[in-house]
Amino acid sequence: MKLNINGKVHSVDLPMDTPILWTLRDELGMTGTKFGCGKALCGACTVMLDGTPIRSCSTPISFAENKVITTIEAISEQKVGQAVQQAWLDIAVPQCGYCQSGQIVSATALLRDNPKPSDQDIDNFMSGNICRCGTYNRIREAIKVAAKNLEATS
Amino acid sequence: MIKTNASLAEQISNISRRDFIRGFALTGLVLAVGIPGVSWAADEPKFGRDGMPNGWVDNPLVFVSIAEDGTVTIVAHRSEMGQGVRTSLPMVVADEMEADWSRVNVVQAYGDEQKFGNQNTDGSRSMRHFFMPMRNVGAAARMMLETAAAAIWGVPVSEVKAIFHEVHHEATGRILTYGEVAQAAAKLAVPARSDLVLKTVDAFRYIGKQSNKLIDGANIVEGKAEYGIDVRRDGMVYAVVAHPPAYGDTLTSYDDSDTLKVPGVLKTLTLASTPPPAVFNPLGGVVVVATNTWAAIKGREKLKIQWKSGPNAGYVTETFRKEMEKSATSQGGKILRSVGDVYKTLAETENKLQASYYIPHLAQAPMEPPVATAHYQDDFCELWSSIQNPQAGVDTVAHWLGFKPEQVKVNVTLLGGGFGRKSKPDYMVEAALVSKALGGKPVKLTWTREDDIQHSYFHTVSVEHLEAAFDDNRRATAWLHRTVAPSISSTFDASSMNQMPMEASMGVVNVPFDLPNIQLENPAAAPHTRIGWYRSVANIPHAFGVQSFIAEMAHHVGRDHKEFLIELIGKDRKIDPKTLRDEWNYGESPEDYPLNTGRMHAVIEHVTNKANWGKKMAANTGQGLATHYSFTSYVATVVEVAIVGDGEVTVPRIDIAIDCGPQVNPERIRSQIEGACVMGVSLALFSEISFTNGVADQNNFDGYEVARMNNGPMEIHVHIMPTTDYDAPLGGVGEPGMPPIAPALCNAIFAATGKRIRSLPVRYQLES
Numbered sequence: 001m002k003l004n005i006n007g008k009v010h011s012v013d014l015p016m017d018t019p020i021l022w023t024l025r026d027e028l029g030m031t032g033t034k035f036g037c038g039k040a041l042c043g044a045c046t047v048m049l050d051g052t053p054i055r056s057c058s059t060p061i062s063f064a065e066n067k068v069i070t071t072i073e074a075i076s077e078q079k080v081g082q083a084v085q086q087a088w089l090d091i092a093v094p095q096c097g098y099c100q101s102g103q104i105v106s107a108t109a110l111l112r113d114n115p116k117p118s119d120q121d122i123d124n125f126m127s128g129n130i131c132r133c134g135t136y137n138r139i140r141e142a143i144k145v146a147a148k149n150l151e152a153t154s
Numbered sequence: 155m156i157k158t159n160a161s162l163a164e165q166i167s168n169i170s171r172r173d174f175i176r177g178f179a180l181t182g183l184v185l186a187v188g189i190p191g192v193s194w195a196a197d198e199p200k201f202g203r204d205g206m207p208n209g210w211v212d213n214p215l216v217f218v219s220i221a222e223d224g225t226v227t228i229v230a231h232r233s234e235m236g237q238g239v240r241t242s243l244p245m246v247v248a249d250e251m252e253a254d255w256s257r258v259n260v261v262q263a264y265g266d267e268q269k270f271g272n273q274n275t276d277g278s279r280s281m282r283h284f285f286m287p288m289r290n291v292g293a294a295a296r297m298m299l300e301t302a303a304a305a306i307w308g309v310p311v312s313e314v315k316a317i318f319h320e321v322h323h324e325a326t327g328r329i330l331t332y333g334e335v336a337q338a339a340a341k342l343a344v345p346a347r348s349d350l351v352l353k354t355v356d357a358f359r360y361i362g363k364q365s366n367k368l369i370d371g372a373n374i375v376e377g378k379a380e381y382g383i384d385v386r387r388d389g390m391v392y393a394v395v396a397h398p399p400a401y402g403d404t405l406t407s408y409d410d411s412d413t414l415k416v417p418g419v420l421k422t423l424t425l426a427s428t429p430p431p432a433v434f435n436p437l438g439g440v441v442v443v444a445t446n447t448w449a450a451i452k453g454r455e456k457l458k459i460q461w462k463s464g465p466n467a468g469y470v471t472e473t474f475r476k477e478m479e480k481s482a483t484s485q486g487g488k489i490l491r492s493v494g495d496v497y498k499t500l501a502e503t504e505n506k507l508q509a510s511y512y513i514p515h516l517a518q519a520p521m522e523p524p525v526a527t528a529h530y531q532d533d534f535c536e537l538w539s540s541i542q543n544p545q546a547g548v549d550t551v552a553h554w555l556g557f558k559p560e561q562v563k564v565n566v567t568l569l570g571g572g573f574g575r576k577s578k579p580d581y582m583v584e585a586a587l588v589s590k591a592l593g594g595k596p597v598k599l600t601w602t603r604e605d606d607i608q609h610s611y612f613h614t615v616s617v618e619h620l621e622a623a624f625d626d627n628r629r630a631t632a633w634l635h636r637t638v639a640p641s642i643s644s645t646f647d648a649s650s651m652n653q654m655p656m657e658a659s660m661g662v663v664n665v666p667f668d669l670p671n672i673q674l675e676n677p678a679a680a681p682h683t684r685i686g687w688y689r690s691v692a693n694i695p696h697a698f699g700v701q702s703f704i705a706e707m708a709h710h711v712g713r714d715h716k717e718f719l720i721e722l723i724g725k726d727r728k729i730d731p732k733t734l735r736d737e738w739n740y741g742e743s744p745e746d747y748p749l750n751t752g753r754m755h756a757v758i759e760h761v762t763n764k765a766n767w768g769k770k771m772a773a774n775t776g777q778g779l780a781t782h783y784s785f786t787s788y789v790a791t792v793v794e795v796a797i798v799g800d801g802e803v804t805v806p807r808i809d810i811a812i813d814c815g816p817q818v819n820p821e822r823i824r825s826q827i828e829g830a831c832v833m834g835v836s837l838a839l840f841s842e843i844s845f846t847n848g849v850a851d852q853n854n855f856d857g858y859e860v861a862r863m864n865n866g867p868m869e870i871h872v873h874i875m876p877t878t879d880y881d882a883p884l885g886g887v888g889e890p891g892m893p894p895i896a897p898a899l900c901n902a903i904f905a906a907t908g909k910r911i912r913s914l915p916v917r918y919q920l921e922s
Contacts, residue, residue, distance in 0.1 A: 014417075014418075014446075015417050015418075018446075018448050019448060021448075022446050022447050022448035025384075025447070026392060026445075026446035026447055026448070027446060029386060031377075031380075031383070031384035031386070032376070032377020032378065033377070034381075034383070034521070034522070034570070035383060035447075035522075035523075035600070036521050036522075036523075036603065037603040037854055037855050038451070038602055038603055038604075038854075039603070039854050039855075039856070041854055041855040041856055042521065042603075042855050044521055071377070072376070072377030073376070073377050073378075075377075076376065085375040085376065088371075088375045089366075089368075089371050089372065089375060090366065091366060092366040092367075092368055092371065092821060092825065094236075094368065094370075094371060094374045094375070095236030095237070095238070095825055095826075095829055096234075096235050096236030096520070096521070096522075096568070096569060096570050096571045096572075097236070097370065097374035097379055097568070097570075098381055098520075098521040098522045098568075098570025098571060099521045099570075100374050100375060101377045104375060119868075122863070123863050123864040124864060126863045126864075127862045127863050127864035127865075128862075129862075129863070130521065130855060130860060130862060131521070131832075132519060132520055132521050132571050132573070132833070132860065133236045133521075133571060133829045133832075134828060134829035134830070134831065134832025134833055134861070134866070135825070135828075135829065136832060136861075136862075136863040136866050137828060137832075137866075137867070137868075137869070137870050138825070138828070139863065140863065
């Protein structure tokens with residue numbers, strides 16, 4: 001089947017129930033999207049499917065037919081994504097960094113649809129993304145910084 | 155040979171050399187890792203970096219190279235798992251050598267302690283042990299650059315000065331860049347250590363300064379950073395393992411006919427089980443090899459396996475808890491320290507108090523599960539892995555392949571979290587054995603989350619029992635603490651039933667309380683699973699028992715907790731750890747690292763001041779206090795809770811003060827302490843591993859819950875005690891923030907509700 005990933009079409013020959021995650025990582029060598037739990041419990045594997053954040057570990061490639069997958073590797077092509085990445089760097093969010101691909105994709109989706117999220121909005125939206133290093137407070141802060149910067153430049 | 159013996163001690167990581175000699179030298183461990191006997195029992199005691207296996211290296215030629223374009227490359231020899239060590243230690247080198255940080259490139263060392271010095275990234279030791287050696291590296295490099303430039307100009311070296319990536323001759327205004335003198339400098343002899351001139355504190359550019367720049371930051375946010383799980387090799391296949399369900403179970407037979415029908419599955423093979431003690435050996439089981447990880451996982455689901463039950467197949471945590479509670483409430487066990495006569499005092503006193511506390515097993519659950527890639531060749535094996543202890547990886551893999559250590563190369567990637575789990579290279583051995591069995595095909599072997607949570611080297615399970623007596627002035631007169639928990643040493647010696655000096659020195663023996671009667675006991679406890687170390691180790695249960703009980707004591711006699719705690723600690727003084735029967739002292743010299751109650755007192759004062767301790771609180775809210783000394787740093791915290799809905803605990807605010815001595819990278823200290831607060835809340839409120847018939851009841855983040863953004867602490871205020879004396883000994887940072895969080899949180903719950911939590915996690919205990 002054909003998969004549109006970050007604007008580029010890839011042909012893959014895999015069973016249709018293969019999760020998007022392992023297709024990206026093992027088949028296509030796009031390792032920015034991470035494996036964390038395999039059960040849609042931790043959010044490390046978050047990508048966008050037609051703009052909607054999904055857990056790629058539990059979403060088979062059959063769901064991606066005729067849709068566009070956006071991964072961390074291309075999130076900087078979106079204005080919001082770039083602002084989120086910059087805010088992450090400015091306040092040094094990452095510790096080990098492993099979960100941050102998923103965090104950044106989720107945060108980008110949040111800010112795109114809700115440019116001025118409240119703490120409650122952020123907590124609700126981001127609670128599907130686990131960080132064992134405990135960077136939550138900086139993530140919350142970085143989302144607000146990105147929101148402010150986006151507002152200033154819009 | 156000291157080096158060889160040292161790498162044996164390396165195998166057991168946190169365990170001190172003395173423990174090792176006493177406890178393990180004659181056990182199967184020596185054979186298990188295939189290294190000959192121990193001869194350093196007669197050595198003089200060595201402390202700190204000198205006491206670590208393979209010690210330390212400060213040769214600039216090992217750590218620094220300069221390209222002609224001026225790019226400075228600095229080797230990071232400790233593993234990066236979020237603590238920032240790949241930024242902070244190279245930053246020390248860059249500062250001393252007057253390098254421009256924006257022109258510094260950091261490369262990760264492979265596992266080779268003879269070359270780089272100790273690499274076991276564990277025990278909150280990296281900065282404590284390598285600040286000075288890395289300063290030496292930088293200073294030597296700077297002096298070599300100056301000497302080379304002076305020779306080029308034909309002027310005395312005293313007339314030249316290295317300034318920010320250039321060497322200047324002030325008298326003539328001549329300048330040579332680092333790139334221009336690099337080649338000449340590299341040919342010079344390395345200055346003797348005694349000739350090194352270190353910078354003065356006022357000349358520091360980076361050390362102690364606020365900077366948010368992380369060496370891997372940009373790669374991380376762009377998804378380009380390479381973790382162990384991201385490694386790819388030409389012709390690589392993928393593997394997962396079906397491990398025995400209980401510790402010590404073995405494989406009887408299996409049917410892979412359905413597995414082999416799964417598209418992408420290439421074959422199955424077996425790994426032999428090794429009987430307890432586990433050491434760092436693989437657990438054994440059935441391996442599924444496939445063209446991608448998903449096919450291997452699917453194939454594993456289709457295996458039909460018969461296991462033979464081993465010695466731990468009957469392990470039920472609930473039953474074991476009752477056994478431990480019985481031991482904890484009965485007089486006896488190994489006496490760790492005895493002062494005065496506690497039993498007599500308790501017998502003769504009417505006003506007394508007792509309580510027992512339970513802390514369950516925990517799994518480290520780093521977001522990146524254990525994973526390793528191996529490529530076996532006829533006389534060589536190369537591995538790529540997220541590993542805290544690369545030398546243990548080299549040695550253990552070499553043993554299993556029948557190789558010499560020099561026939562194994564371990565490349566260290568970024569770690570997606572570690573927390574102690576990735577100190578144990580069992581998963582690397584699995585990958586190496588599978589690559590060998592496949593005739594030398596490169597293989598990436600991934601643990602799924604289920605593997606990780608079911609087969610961790612678990613944090614121990616504990617019962618802490620405490621008793622106290624009081625006089626008529628509401629002052630404590632006696633302190634009894636019985637600590638019961640399977641020991642980490644049982645993972646190396648199955649007969650070990652008592653806590654090692656290392657564990658006892660994590661908050662049982664080294665309490666500074668100024669009391670006439672103290673009795674500290676350790677009844678035996680048998681292991682039933684692989685007991686490992688988890689961020690801050692035995693400090694977690696010990697601090698929970700001790701700091702909860704002190705709050706209970708204060709309440710019992712109707713006194714303010716803070717005032718009572720400070721009285722118990724006693725007047726400001728430096729205590730020789732040996733007088734507390736602390737035989738470990740985090741491996742540090744008792745002279746350089748006494749237990750300083752003044753510093754403990756200061757963090758309590760500081761944090762209570764910042765948190766406005768004792769302020770008026772609304773209904774169903776409360777503040778809780780705790781302090782704990784660990785990894786040579788002093789921490790105190792005030793946790794604020796608000797109970798909402800039907801007994802749900804929320805944490806609006808944590809204030810936490812740390813005195814870790816001189817600070818190299820304050821921003822990363824702050825981030826480590828923030829992380830410790832979140833992980834502390836995780837284990838206080840949510841996390842528990844329990845066993846039924848030897849098998850962990852939890853297997854993913856649904857059963858094994860951890861803090862998320864919506865239920866972690868809402869605000870964290872980190873207060874770092876200032877210091878300007880960079881000659882003072884450094885303290886640890888990665889772990890010391892953890893231990894006081896759970897007791898402070900439960901003390902806050904008591905303040906809010908009047909309900910005392912004596913069993914972790916809190917979870918649903920406040921629901922009506």
